[in-house]
Amino acid sequence: MKTISSVVEQYIKKKPFLQSALAQGIINLTSLSRQIRPEVSEILGKDVKDGAIVMALKRLSDDLEFRATHRIVKVLKNIGEITVRSNLTDYTFLSSETVLPQQAKLLEAVNEDQDIFYTSSRGVNEINIVVSNKLDDTVETLFKNERLTQKAENLSSVTVKLPAENVSVPGIYYFIFQRLAWEGIVLYEVISTTNEFTILVNDDQVDTAFKTIKDLKTL
Template sequence: MKTISSVVEHYIKSKPFLLSSLSQGIINLTSLARIMMPELEAHLGKDVKQGAIVMSLKRLSEELDFKINYKISKVLKNIGEITVRSSLTDYTFVISDTLLDNQAKLLSEINRLQDIFYTSSRGVNETNIVTSASVEPIIDALFKGEKLTHKIDNLSSITVKLPQENISTPGVYYYIFQRLAWEGVIIHEVISTTNEFTIIVSDEQIDVAFKVIKDLKNVFD
């Protein structure tokens, strides 16, 4: 049986930006309840009092405040080293029988060079490689027989070291990427390990993205 509380919770949780704003207490609950009322009444099939919606929103906002402010803030305040690299190129190749061998050859070549950025991720149908722009001649030679579907130059990376608690705290990545989205940052690639993640953005947006990441430590102060 549907209740006002369950329908309100479903409504809020289906709208990520509204969810975050509610948790920060920056929304007028009475005004929000008035906007929500027609949709909630349609779901419940009966009239709903505005005051009941406000009470459900208040309880939900208090619950969200605990989950986000007390748990996620602990992780964000302990963010470790932030590393920025520039002059990167992003490649996407269709997976083939020879692609993995060519990647191995590429790694062998890169190991002979100094201060080279390299990361790769493999999906079901394609493989992504992000590397320093200086490696482009090597990639062009080794992968000339592969099908290239995507290539973007003039990119930068931000690598963030997260504390151990991040693996047992839900919503950490969601919150970080939401803050980046609010600032209009377009993320070209995301690469993550257990306690570290890297985002790839355009050179034009690296300053904005870096400020967002750096300011995460103080966002709950």
């Protein structure tokens, strides 16, 4: 049997931005209850009073599940080094039997210059390579026989070191990428390891991306 509490809970769970606001106590429960009352009433098949919805929302805000945002904020306050690199080019090639040997040759060129930025990821059908643009000629020579599906220039990267506990707290990446989306940041690539992730953005958005991530430490 559906209850007011269960219907309200399902409504909030489908809207993560409301869940975050509710967990942080920054939303007017009375105003929210008026907004969601028509849908709650329709699901239950009867008229529901605003006061009943407000009580359901209060119970949710006290629930540990809806206070998970506070755990996320605690982790983000301990974000480590944030590194920015510019003048990058992003290449995407279709996977093939010859692409990996060519990538090994590229690594030899990368190892000759410690100032070169290089990162790569491999999907099921594609391989992605991001390098400092001073290596563009090298990449295009080595991979001239590979099928290039995309090339993006004038990019910058923001690399973030996360505290070790990030792997045990759900929602860390959602919370970060939500903030970037709110700022209108377009992510060309997201590359991550256990305690570190790198985003690739347009040069003209890198300052905003850096500030958005840095500000997470002061939430």
